[in-house]
Amino acid sequence: MTLFLVLISIALLxxxxxxxxxxxxxxxxxxSITAGFLLGLPPxxxxxxxxxxxxxxxxxxxxxxxxxxxLGKLVAESGGAQRIAAFLMKIFGEKRITxxxxxxxxxxxxxxxxxxxxxxxVPLAFTVAYQYRxxxxxxxxxxxxxxxxxxxxxxxxxxxxxxxxxxxxxxGLTLFYGFLVTIPTVIIxxxxxxxxxxxxxxxxxxxxxxxxKPEEELPGIGNSLFTAxxxxxxxxxxxxxxxxxxxxxxxxxxxxFISNPGVVMIVSVLYATFSLGLxxxxxxxxxxxxxxxATKDIAMILLIVAGxxxxxxxxxDTGVSLTxxxxxxxxxxxxxxxxxxxxxxxxxxxxxxxxxxxxTAGIIAPLVTTMNVDPNLLVLSIGAGSLMFSHFxxxxxxxYKEFFNVxxxxxxxxxxxxETLVAVVGLIGVLILDIFx
Numbered sequence: 001m002t003l004f005l006v007l008i009s010i011a012l013l014x015x016x017x018x019x020x021x022x023x024x025x026x027x028x029x030x031x032s033i034t035a036g037f038l039l040g041l042p043p044x045x046x047x048x049x050x051x052x053x054x055x056x057x058x059x060x061x062x063x064x065x066x067x068x069x070x071l072g073k074l075v076a077e078s079g080g081a082q083r084i085a086a087f088l089m090k091i092f093g094e095k096r097i098t099x100x101x102x103x104x105x106x107x108x109x110x111x112x113x114x115x116x117x118x119x120x121x122v123p124l125a126f127t128v129a130y131q132y133r134x135x136x137x138x139x140x141x142x143x144x145x146x147x148x149x150x151x152x153x154x155x156x157x158x159x160x161x162x163x164x165x166x167x168x169x170x171x172g173l174t175l176f177y178g179f180l181v182t183i184p185t186v187i188i189x190x191x192x193x194x195x196x197x198x199x200x201x202x203x204x205x206x207x208x209x210x211x212x213k214p215e216e217e218l219p220g221i222g223n224s225l226f227t228a229x230x231x232x233x234x235x236x237x238x239x240x241x242x243x244x245x246x247x248x249x250x251x252x253x254x255x256x257f258i259s260n261p262g263v264v265m266i267v268s269v270l271y272a273t274f275s276l277g278l279x280x281x282x283x284x285x286x287x288x289x290x291x292x293x294a295t296k297d298i299a300m301i302l303l304i305v306a307g308x309x310x311x312x313x314x315x316x317d318t319g320v321s322l323t324x325x326x327x328x329x330x331x332x333x334x335x336x337x338x339x340x341x342x343x344x345x346x347x348x349x350x351x352x353x354x355x356x357x358x359x360t361a362g363i364i365a366p367l368v369t370t371m372n373v374d375p376n377l378l379v380l381s382i383g384a385g386s387l388m389f390s391h392f393x394x395x396x397x398x399x400y401k402e403f404f405n406v407x408x409x410x411x412x413x414x415x416x417x418x419e420t421l422v423a424v425v426g427l428i429g430v431l432i433l434d435i436f437x
Contacts, residue, residue: 002039006315009035010359012312014349025300027309032314039318046314053313054306061161066295067265067303068156071231071272072112073289073294077119078276079213080224081108084354085124088219094132098142098191101125105146106186111228111268113158113298114151121147122403126204133431136202137403137414142190144400145418149186152353152383153178153426156231156265159303159357160383164261164360166312167368169375170354172239176436177376178383181429185328189421197414202404219276220362222341227272234264301354308358315362335373336434337383339364340427343385351394353386360385372436379431384426390419 009031016027029050036046070395075081085104092100109117125143129136155161155171160178163173188254203285218224226233237261277287314320331338339360347356368375390397391412396419401411 002320005038006035006320006363008366009038009311010346011154013355013359014321017350017352017355024243024352025303025307028304028311028355032310034306035097035311035314036318038403039320040313041314049313050310053309053311053316055309056313057162057309058302058306061158061165061305062302063237064156064161064265065158065298065305067262068111068231069113069298070269070291071227071265071326072117072288074269074272074276075111075228076117076284077290078280080228080276081112081120082124082213083218083221083224084108084228085121085128086218087224089128091342091428096191097128097132097139101128101139102142102146102186102190105143105190106150106182107225107228109147109150110154110232111156112147112421113301114147114396115151115297115399117147117151117221118399118403120143122420128202129202131420135198135200136204137200137406137410138194138198138402140202141194141414141418142186144415145422146186147192147421148387148396148422149182149189149426152357152387152422153182153185153380155235155261158298159354159386160303160379161261162305162308162358163361163382164377166365167375167378169379170239170257171230172242173374174379175235176239177433178380180433181384181426184429185422186423187212188425189418193418193421195307195339200406200410200414204405206402219280223275227268227275229236230268230271231264234267235259235261238264249372257317267303271344304312304352304354305358307353308362311359312365315367334431335364336377336430337427340381340385340423340430343382344388345421347386347388351390351392351397357382357386358397370389374434377434379432380433380436381427383431384423386423387426395410 012034013027013031014031032050033046036049041049084107088100088103089097089242092158105121108121119410121143122140125140129139153160155164156177160174162352164174238255241255242259273287290373342363343356343360346359347353350356368378397411397415400415
């Protein structure tokens with residue numbers, strides 16, 4: 001009966017988002033309060049539970065998500081993304097153009113949120129397609145595969161960062177394992193799959209053609225690459241140092257402080273403000289205005305994360321999470337596959353990768369302590385499931401269709417299949433890692 005009531009709560013969430021077209025944040029709040037009543041939480045405790053869930057999750061993530069948005073905005077608008085793309089195109093050449101676009105999406109996609117990355121980088125793909133007289137879909141799919149994978153697998157993107165927080169995982173290790181899964185996933189869903197798309201016709205609208213900055217206005221390639229990848233260097237580097245540093249070592253506490261994801265992102269933004277901002281002639285007020293715009297871009301994402309935290313707390317306070325965990329123990333399914341499957345189902349129903357991942361986290365979190373599963377791999381399995389088969393209820397589906405100006409049939413054959421490949425190959429990669437970890 002408990003599981004049935006949980007399913008009713010999640011079904012209500014799906015109905016509110018898909019059928020009633022309600023804002024996901026409002027849908028999460030209504031579903032959380034409804035779940036509290038259905039599961040027997042005293043009415044006077046429901047509001048407090050919702051507030052606690054929102055505060056606990058956002059407390060860990062606000063700095064990471066907001067700083068990540070600021071960094072991505074500056075990397076893109078300073079011309080850093082264009083410089084990286086041009087540099088990789090020069091190295092790979094026309095014959096390996098899809099590999100260059102995939103690597104561009106991977107590098108620039110790390111600090112750039114998906115929707116922002118889509119809007120800023122896809123016009124570059126159109127410019128390349130026009131220059132070489134080839135299909136925009138053939139050029140664009142590898143780029144979008146890389147952006148999609150970084151969005152689902154790699155912190156500091158909202159869903160994986162939130163999952164790391166909920167599962168008590170290590171952000172540096174998750175990032176390291178994420179890269180091990182990301183690289184083959186991007187290769188298969190990007191350049192290799194794109195070989196079958198050379199003849200897909202696309203007529204991108206002129207509105208979406210990139211405004212290319214003159215060469216002399218672009219930052220240097222070393223500056224662009226180092227600034228974009230600084231969070232990765234700091235997270236992976238300090239994680240490695242933490243594994244070596246014991247509690248009694250002199251610099252152990254300092255290394256732990258620097259390795260905190262929030263501190264990493266603050267350092268990265270401050271460095272970018274100097275390297276891609278002040279050194280490039282930007283005024284401080286101009287930079288702060290850009291950062292303000294960046295926070296507007298991700299305001300709704302923060303609210304969705306908060307709403308997911310509320311639902312998770314309701315499940316925790318009513319004891320449902322433990323009940324579900326006990327029930328799932330009897331299922332003869334690997335926990336990583338189970339987490340992936342639940343997430344994939346919610347993703348197909350709701351359309352939002354972030355909503356799917358965070359909803360699953362509230363259900364599956366107890367498995368981290370009660371079953372033999374690595375929390376870092378659990379983050380990645382849910383991340384993979386959250387990208388399963390994007391279709392009509394996903395904003396990304398329509399962004400792709402309208403930007404590339406292709407038919408719905410071709411959108412499903414290209415975009416939806418690419419997203420499904422990312423989800424399936426990602427799960428296979430996680431399961432392979434689980435054998436060795």
